Amino acid sequence: MRIEDMLAATRTGLWRWDNDTGLSTLDATAARLLGLPPEPTTLREDDLRIRFHPIDYAELHNISALVATEGTIAQVLMRVVAEDGSVVRYVRIRMAPADQSVEPEPDLRGLVLYGLIAEASRPVREHPELSPEEAEAAPLEPPEPAGETPTVRSPGAQTPISEDLRRSRETFLMEAGMALAAAQTTTEVLRVAGELSMPGFSPSDLAVFGVRGDRLVPIGAYGPHSGAERLFQDIPMDSEYPAAVVARTGRAVYLSSPDEYRRRFAAAWSFIETYGNRAWAYLPLMVGGRSIGSWLVAFREPVAFTPDERYVLTTVARMLAQSLSRVYVQESKRELADSLQRTMRTGRRPTVPGMRLAGRYMPVGGGLQVGGDWYDVIALPSGRTALVIGDVQGHDVRAAGIMTQLRIALRAYASEGHRPDAVLSRTSRFLSELLEDDGAYLSEEETKDVEDDHRFATCLYVEVDPATGTLDIARAGHPDPVVRLTDGTVLTPSVAPGPPLGVDADTDYPVTRLVLERGQTLLLCTDGLVEAGGLDYETGWERLLRALASYSESSLEALADALIRTMHGPPKRHMTGTGVGRRPGVHEDDIALLLLGRDGATAPPRWRAPSRRVVIPVGQDEPARIADARHQLRELLYDWAVEDQVEGAVLLLSELLTNALVHTDGDATVVAELTGEHGSRRLRVEVADRSDELPHRRNPGELASRGRGLLLMEMVAHAWGVEPRGEGKSIWFEIHEGAESPVDA
Numbered sequence: 001m002r003i004e005d006m007l008a009a010t011r012t013g014l015w016r017w018d019n020d021t022g023l024s025t026l027d028a029t030a031a032r033l034l035g036l037p038p039e040p041t042t043l044r045e046d047d048l049r050i051r052f053h054p055i056d057y058a059e060l061h062n063i064s065a066l067v068a069t070e071g072t073i074a075q076v077l078m079r080v081v082a083e084d085g086s087v088v089r090y091v092r093i094r095m096a097p098a099d100q101s102v103e104p105e106p107d108l109r110g111l112v113l114y115g116l117i118a119e120a121s122r123p124v125r126e127h128p129e130l131s132p133e134e135a136e137a138a139p140l141e142p143p144e145p146a147g148e149t150p151t152v153r154s155p156g157a158q159t160p161i162s163e164d165l166r167r168s169r170e171t172f173l174m175e176a177g178m179a180l181a182a183a184q185t186t187t188e189v190l191r192v193a194g195e196l197s198m199p200g201f202s203p204s205d206l207a208v209f210g211v212r213g214d215r216l217v218p219i220g221a222y223g224p225h226s227g228a229e230r231l232f233q234d235i236p237m238d239s240e241y242p243a244a245v246v247a248r249t250g251r252a253v254y255l256s257s258p259d260e261y262r263r264r265f266a267a268a269w270s271f272i273e274t275y276g277n278r279a280w281a282y283l284p285l286m287v288g289g290r291s292i293g294s295w296l297v298a299f300r301e302p303v304a305f306t307p308d309e310r311y312v313l314t315t316v317a318r319m320l321a322q323s324l325s326r327v328y329v330q331e332s333k334r335e336l337a338d339s340l341q342r343t344m345r346t347g348r349r350p351t352v353p354g355m356r357l358a359g360r361y362m363p364v365g366g367g368l369q370v371g372g373d374w375y376d377v378i379a380l381p382s383g384r385t386a387l388v389i390g391d392v393q394g395h396d397v398r399a400a401g402i403m404t405q406l407r408i409a410l411r412a413y414a415s416e417g418h419r420p421d422a423v424l425s426r427t428s429r430f431l432s433e434l435l436e437d438d439g440a441y442l443s444e445e446e447t448k449d450v451e452d453d454h455r456f457a458t459c460l461y462v463e464v465d466p467a468t469g470t471l472d473i474a475r476a477g478h479p480d481p482v483v484r485l486t487d488g489t490v491l492t493p494s495v496a497p498g499p500p501l502g503v504d505a506d507t508d509y510p511v512t513r514l515v516l517e518r519g520q521t522l523l524l525c526t527d528g529l530v531e532a533g534g535l536d537y538e539t540g541w542e543r544l545l546r547a548l549a550s551y552s553e554s555s556l557e558a559l560a561d562a563l564i565r566t567m568h569g570p571p572k573r574h575m576t577g578t579g580v581g582r583r584p585g586v587h588e589d590d591i592a593l594l595l596l597g598r599d600g601a602t603a604p605p606r607w608r609a610p611s612r613r614v615v616i617p618v619g620q621d622e623p624a625r626i627a628d629a630r631h632q633l634r635e636l637l638y639d640w641a642v643e644d645q646v647e648g649a650v651l652l653l654s655e656l657l658t659n660a661l662v663h664t665d666g667d668a669t670v671v672a673e674l675t676g677e678h679g680s681r682r683l684r685v686e687v688a689d690r691s692d693e694l695p696h697r698r699n700p701g702e703l704a705s706r707g708r709g710l711l712l713m714e715m716v717a718h719a720w721g722v723e724p725r726g727e728g729k730s731i732w733f734e735i736h737e738g739a740e741s742p743v744d745a
Contacts, residue, residue, distance in 0.1 A: 010118070012117070013028075013032070013117045014026070014029070014115075016114055017113045018111075018112050023044060024048050026040065034117075050083075051081070052080060053078065053079040057078075058308075064113060074093070074096075075094045075095075077090060078090070089119055090119070091119055092119075093116070094115055169312055173312065173315055173319075183327060186331065190219070190220035190222070193208065193220075194206055194220070194221075194222025198313075201299065203223070203298060204298055204300045205277065205296070206296065207220070207243075208221070209247065209293045209295075215234045216244050216247055217235070219293070244294075245282075246284050246294040247291050249284075251284065252282065252284060252317075253280075253281070254310065257279065261280060278301055278302050279299040279303040279305070280296065280298050281297040284321075285317060285320060285321035286318070286321055292325060293324070295317050297313060351377075352387075352466055352596065353466050355464070355466055355598050356596070357556065357594070359593065361373065363590045372393060372457065373390070373391045373403075373528060373592040375389040375524070375594050377594075378414045380415070380463070384464055384465050386420075387461075387524060388410060388411075388459065389460050389524045389526060389593075390406070390460070391458050391459075393455045399455065402457070406431055406434075406457055406501070409426075409427055414461075419472070419511065424459060424474045424498065428502060428503070428507060428509075431456075431502035432504075457476070457500060457502055458476055458477040459477075460474075460478040460479070462481070462524065470514075471513065471514040472512075472513055473495045475498060476497075476499065476509060477498070477499055478526075479527055479541075483514070483520055484521040484522075485517075485613070488549045488550070488552065491632050492545070492635065493514055494628040495512040495514075496625075498510065510622075512622075514615070514616070514617070515616075517613050521596065522596040523563075524594040525544075526589070526590065526591065526593070528591040528592070529544065529564070529591045530544055530567075532567040532568040533568060547562070547563055564593075611676070612636055612672075613672070613673045614672050615670070616671075618661070618670065620664075630650050633685070634646065636674060637649065637683065641678075648717075648735065652712060652713060652716055652733055653670065655709045655712055656731055659709055660691075660731075664693075665691070666691065667689070670687055672685045673685075679737060679738060680738065681737040682735075682736055686730050686731070688725065688730040691729065693729075694722055695709065695710060695731065713733055716741070716742070718736045718742060719734040
């Protein structure tokens, strides 16, 4: 005889419930018992719900959830109702997981239950004082099942749970889930768990235990006896202490009375009885089918641990386990990031003899807090110092790994004494070869992934001569440096660009020379500072220049903090030379910046910087620097009162500088000084070269394209002249703010 025939003979039906689809499949007998035609059928959840009494169906849902979380078999006595709500018959349902296992599941995803459904007689109630209507509304009590298989039974003696209490528990679970999801650290998760106030029953003590190898260790406790977990330090996982049993088996343990605790766990009772609790729940903390610990919830008053209460506890335990697992991963990543970032930076505060220096590194964004930004300060064999700032494409472990190797290689090339252009050329070649070697020992698929993820890096390399303030700069696709003058004026000198590192292995990088005067400050930064807060590059750059010009802090450390605060908000943590920083929030790029200040406080009076002064070296092979010199002069005169005088000064500078490059064989140096009070200032511009040949007046024809330099000087400048130098000469002119043009005078 087939099993189906045996079940039909005993009027027992088969029931299959799929949690993912919400469908229940019934055989003919089960369909008949639920008031449907006696044939196999499949019901949606809504169609199934209307077949049962509302209280019974709510209990069925909670008990089914416990089957997954506690590894139990569900047994429920339920009322089948007609369309008008009257009770048609009583049925007893017994369900188990589809794989015939009672091992606990981490959640309800993929849960499938098989069950038996059979008609039952009307139960005899122990409350004759209830009216028939009250009796119909009261919960049912099935008989005690035989056997030792753990079983969840629908309670009968308890007071029915009101809809208000049920709704309050649903609200509690939603709020608890939101609070646990918002917690960012283990401490915060434990604090949220300790502050939970469960509707209908309030625990007095809570403790969380974590699995550490073959030991169970307490990681947090709340309540008047929060020190109790110290009695169980390093509990062996194979011990019979309830927390260890739960963590080992993955099944919850409910102890509703001291007598039950003493009977089931006599060895642990001697530690527990002194704390005065009357009921205990030990719940497993499961993540992905793996036990990570256990959760103890103790009560001062007796608790029956009804299915509804157990459902609340197991749901909170699942959320608590997920939150602990999540923050553990996050904290591990942060610890890895902190360790990795510390190894990528020098362990001492970098210094430049005769100058002041401040640096910041601030990784931001979510995920693993490591990226490709870095800066470095390198002492060179020549006695000079190299400042390096760079950014490897990406914000992940691979970017950080490439950055580490790149930084080491660049430091090695610089320490060999190479010039800035050679350092960047060799580093670019190193990065190109490094990326090619990444796929040498990988599978074909992994090699394709590496090829599709080609990385490059931007870099700014500055060789500083502390004695003269000379800056030799090579740039590989990086943002330009910024110079802040003594009165707060901000200049953005154009540095000849080269391609990012790793793009072209055989490229050359031109070197641009600048001079940092005493009292001036040089800013180097990555694009993360410019684009902080979601700004586009141009808007962020303008905001950065305004911020740099507006602050008057003499301390570079204070200025660095002010720039980060303006561009990114208050720094939660930041690195001063060796530390790292993190700010939760929207995804953004890392921030790295370097500030270099040339101190003018101890300089002799003749070397003191004027109110504004800029020095622009222009090489014989750098005619494009003429445009940069015009740009810097315009920035120097940004608040000049007469616009026509600004245009005249730019015209004269262009004429003198062009003549110096065309008619001599050497380099030229431009020095522009602005002195005096606003409205009556004096601009003096000097162009020096190494030629002894003095300029002389010419009489160009009407169509001549050359020979008008001195004529323009006489028409535009209020004063001009030529001064022989020890080697070469200097041609200068002066323009007085607001004064009449020499032509009109």
